Amino acid sequence: MTRRQKAIAFFVALCVLLVAAAISLNIGWIVITAERARVRVLVFGIITFGLIIAGLIVYTVFLVLEIRRNEEHDTFINAVTHELKTPIASIRLYLETLQSRTLNDEQRHGFYDVMLADAERLHRTVDQVLKAGMASQKPKVIARAPVDMSALARECVELALARHHLQTDAIVLESHDERPLMARGDADELRTVVTNLLDNAVKYSADVVRVTVAVAAPSPDTVWVRVHDRGVGIPRKQLKRIFRRFYRVQVRGFKQVKGTGLGLYIVRSIARAHGGRVFAQSEGEGRGATFTLELPRLAS
């Protein structure tokens, strides 16, 4: 048992003991006052004890939730420390190598590429932390312009293929609708949503990446962007929790994927700010997952 699990067990046990004490006092009170047939005192006592018991339970639940949150926060700090320090360590290592060793042109260019990729990774992490910070504040006014979701999805797919060095058939874009599917919103933010979903789909694919992206209009006034992968899947219990801040999905037998635990939280915040929503479906562990971004459709 970790220290936190011990703390939780302790507070739950304390709560049970105190509730048991309150209940036995309550029973004693009922017995004593019932003998003397004082109804008003009896009712007053029962209500008071009821309030004490309810308060104890609420207090304990609150405490346990707070301990859990604290734990998630710790994991987040660790993850971010790692995500920030690793690329810095790598860039530094390569710079020192460039400084202290004689290298040929090919090696030097290889090192430049590695450092650029690390700088990009660092930038993405910082960006995510900043975006999550903004998302947790009051909903801000977003720029609302018509956005062609099919075009946006195509752009994001191309970007993801390039970034993850994938063959063009690893991520397939399907669009059955001939007409442009428009939504109203901030193109940059919506691009972040689709990019985050695609990054996850690639990261949580086991060995072979096979991702399908579909843009569709399920009803006249909504537009969907669905990202479907054949990866590790999500246990049913975690389907909702994954959108919480700092939450990392845990799948048995699959190594923990690195990241900050902020991606889906940002996705959900942006979707909500656009008057839409995002949800996940999965047949279970090992069976892939589907994420759907639903936005109000703009009549074109």
Place this chain on the structure above:
Amino acid sequence: MSRILVVEDEQHIADGLRFNLEAEGHEVRIASDGEQALASILDEHQSFDVVVLDVMLPGRDGFAVASALRSAGQFVPILMLTARGRPEDVLRGFEAGADDYLPKPFELAILIARINGLLRRRRWNETAPAGAAAPVTREVYTFRDRTLDFTAMEVQARGTSYRLTQMECDLLRYLVTHAGQPVSRGALLENVWGLHEETDTRAIDNFIVRLRKYLEDRPDSPRFLQTVRGVGYKFVPDGT
């Protein structure tokens, strides 16, 4: 030429380390997770002169890998390399059996110097194996049928010999040089581990527990490594 195993899941850092260590004339193998590292050392019996071990690995982390190696009787020198540089993490690393610890981002020159330090120590140990004619400079201390060999990092007690990790060895040496005097946990942290910050000094207790297992007849009522209440520990050579 020395064989070095680099256990690192970040491809870029692993490649960078390989390039530099090979340029220094070492042979380098890379394991991208703990499982793979343990498999190549324990199952395939590959021998390495130094292991450079990252802590945040997918699956089993570096702490678990180090403890697994030590409990399997593998005493290859381990240099831990990690983004977590808090004193608690450093202590946990040593407790797991690391010989040296370097936080990321590290300086390349320092990393190479530390690796060379570990290699040098290993060579000394090999050229002066236990039981050979002891050179004059050998640091050996004997008390009550127990022999502490600080050079070979070995303890002979109660008919058995135990290998010590670098930290166990340094801690024991410090206690022995201050025999008969109570030594505070703070002083141990500062002089043995070189840590100055506020740290949970209880981490030391685990080391003492291990040393007692080697030295004491009854580790739960120690005679040689005594606890001094409210202060720390005291080494008493005659066991009274």
